[in-house]
Amino acid sequence: MSIPIDRKLFEKRLKESSINSLATASIREIKKLADTLEKDTGEKFIRMEMGIPGLPPLKEGVDAQIEALKKGVAAIYPDIQGVPELKNEISRFVKLFLDIDVKPEHCVPTVGSMMGAFVVFMTINRMWADREGTLFIDPGFPVQKQQCKVLGHDYMSFDVYNYRGKKLEAKLREFLDTGKVSSILYSNPNNPTWITFTEEELEIIGKLANEYDVIVIEDLAYFGMDFRKDYSKPGEPPYQPTVAKYTDNYVLLISSSKFFSYAGERIAIIVVSDGVWDRREEGLLRYYTSDRVGDALIFGAVYSLSSGTSHSAQYALAAMLKAANDGKVNFVEYVKPYGEKAKVMKKLFTKYGFKIVYDKDLDQPIADGFYFTLSYPGMDADKLLEELLLHGISAISLVITGSERKEGIRACTSLIQMEDMPVLEERLKIFAKNNPV
Ligand SMILES: Cc1ncc(COP(=O)(O)O)c(C=O)c1O
Numbered sequence: 001m002s003i004p005i006d007r008k009l010f011e012k013r014l015k016e017s018s019i020n021s022l023a024t025a026s027i028r029e030i031k032k033l034a035d036t037l038e039k040d041t042g043e044k045f046i047r048m049e050m051g052i053p054g055l056p057p058l059k060e061g062v063d064a065q066i067e068a069l070k071k072g073v074a075a076i077y078p079d080i081q082g083v084p085e086l087k088n089e090i091s092r093f094v095k096l097f098l099d100i101d102v103k104p105e106h107c108v109p110t111v112g113s114m115m116g117a118f119v120v121f122m123t124i125n126r127m128w129a130d131r132e133g134t135l136f137i138d139p140g141f142p143v144q145k146q147q148c149k150v151l152g153h154d155y156m157s158f159d160v161y162n163y164r165g166k167k168l169e170a171k172l173r174e175f176l177d178t179g180k181v182s183s184i185l186y187s188n189p190n191n192p193t194w195i196t197f198t199e200e201e202l203e204i205i206g207k208l209a210n211e212y213d214v215i216v217i218e219d220l221a222y223f224g225m226d227f228r229k230d231y232s233k234p235g236e237p238p239y240q241p242t243v244a245k246y247t248d249n250y251v252l253l254i255s256s257s258k259f260f261s262y263a264g265e266r267i268a269i270i271v272v273s274d275g276v277w278d279r280r281e282e283g284l285l286r287y288y289t290s291d292r293v294g295d296a297l298i299f300g301a302v303y304s305l306s307s308g309t310s311h312s313a314q315y316a317l318a319a320m321l322k323a324a325n326d327g328k329v330n331f332v333e334y335v336k337p338y339g340e341k342a343k344v345m346k347k348l349f350t351k352y353g354f355k356i357v358y359d360k361d362l363d364q365p366i367a368d369g370f371y372f373t374l375s376y377p378g379m380d381a382d383k384l385l386e387e388l389l390l391h392g393i394s395a396i397s398l399v400i401t402g403s404e405r406k407e408g409i410r411a412c413t414s415l416i417q418m419e420d421m422p423v424l425e426e427r428l429k430i431f432a433k434n435n436p437v
Pocket of ligand 1: 051111112113114115141187191219221255256257263266267268
């Protein structure tokens with residue numbers, strides 16, 4: 001079958017799926033629909049919907065994990081707070097790559113940052129009985145709001161695009177003045193827009209976190225991946241920017257999925273500042289036996305969710321971090337192909353009439369990285385996703401990310417390979433012909 005694929009077949013499969021509207025479909029729902037259409041048509045789709053790493057996992061991790069399994073760790077429950085080797089390496093890692101000091105005790109492995117965020121919501125958002133939950137600086141990773149909903153937490157959010165730089169302060173105050181915010185969450189670099197906060201913006205967030213006594217949850221899923229700067233040298237500036245420079249009220253989520261390509265083993269780290277870890281808040285006693293944040297987090301949240309994290313994967317992550325800390329692996333160099341692919345993809349999409357939606361990072365063009373955003377004249381996100389799918393290209397809508405740009409979609413650069421670019425171009429050419437502006 002050729003491109004575009006048969007519209008009747010597409011409509012049949014869409015109807016059979018769990019999707020009401022493509023614009024509000026989740027990443028996993030779009031993935032399933034694209035899988036089905038691929039099977040039906042025999043056409044390999046250009047997959048841009050899901051952030052699956054397109055690179056092999058770091059060898060250091062795989063070797064250490066096999067070694068740990070051979071030693072028999074699979075039979076043994078890991079300590080719930082994480083194995084000491086891993087806790088020590090993450091403490092070294094944040095010193096060497098963020099230039100911050102956190103005790104190993106306060107670095108806790110989780111089953112991916114998915115679990116990390118869940119644990120943090122369960123703990124931080126329960127510190128104060130009179131507050132409602134998280135303020136999301138959007139656009140963001142949709143499933144984190146789903147986690148809040150599942151927990152019965154309220155949340156607030158706003159699209160940051162028009163509130164960059166100094167304007168961020170007044171906007172944040174609008175929400176913080178309600179007295180209902182317990183935490184502020186954002187990812188940096190940002191999924192889905194790839195905007196990155198400046199030191200000035202992080203300083204504003206940190207300053208307000210101190211003033212209003214809220215906890216910042218900084219999601220560093222794309223650690224070091226703003227390729228405009230070289231964050232790859234351990235112990236040497238420039239360091240990956242972090243709010244931790246400006247407040248002690250922070251928790252960091254560091255996923256191994258993207259920067260170590262270790263998504264399959266589901267392992268990440270929560271880094272809790274020494275100050276937050278030792279805080280005592282009465283609100284926690286509604287759910288946990290201890291009013292100390294660190295104890296509630298470990299013996300309340302982590303215990304009840306999974307009782308710790310895969311034993312062998314902890315040794316894998318410890319080994320990868322050690323290699324990075326010792327300067328033996330340049331993890332930033334390793335993931336640079338994402339930026340190179342983004343550059344080519346953006347050129348192709350804009351050549352065929354698409355626009356980059358979040359096109360500026362303050363006064364600079366948006367950097368090339370793991371994601372970028374797109375729109376097409378005269379189409380809303382629903383129509384655009386449909387037309388792209390018909391042309392063998394899958395992506396997700398920005399509607400589900402908290403973006404105000406309802407016409408936008410997110411493209412992920414990870415799965416497409418450089419050798420697929422001619423296929424992408426061919427499909428975009430047909431797309432543009434079938435959808436004249
Ligand atoms: C911003 C953000 N946070 C968290 C995650 C989840 O990470 P993990 O694979 O460690 O669960 C992702 C994955 O795409 C992400 O983009």
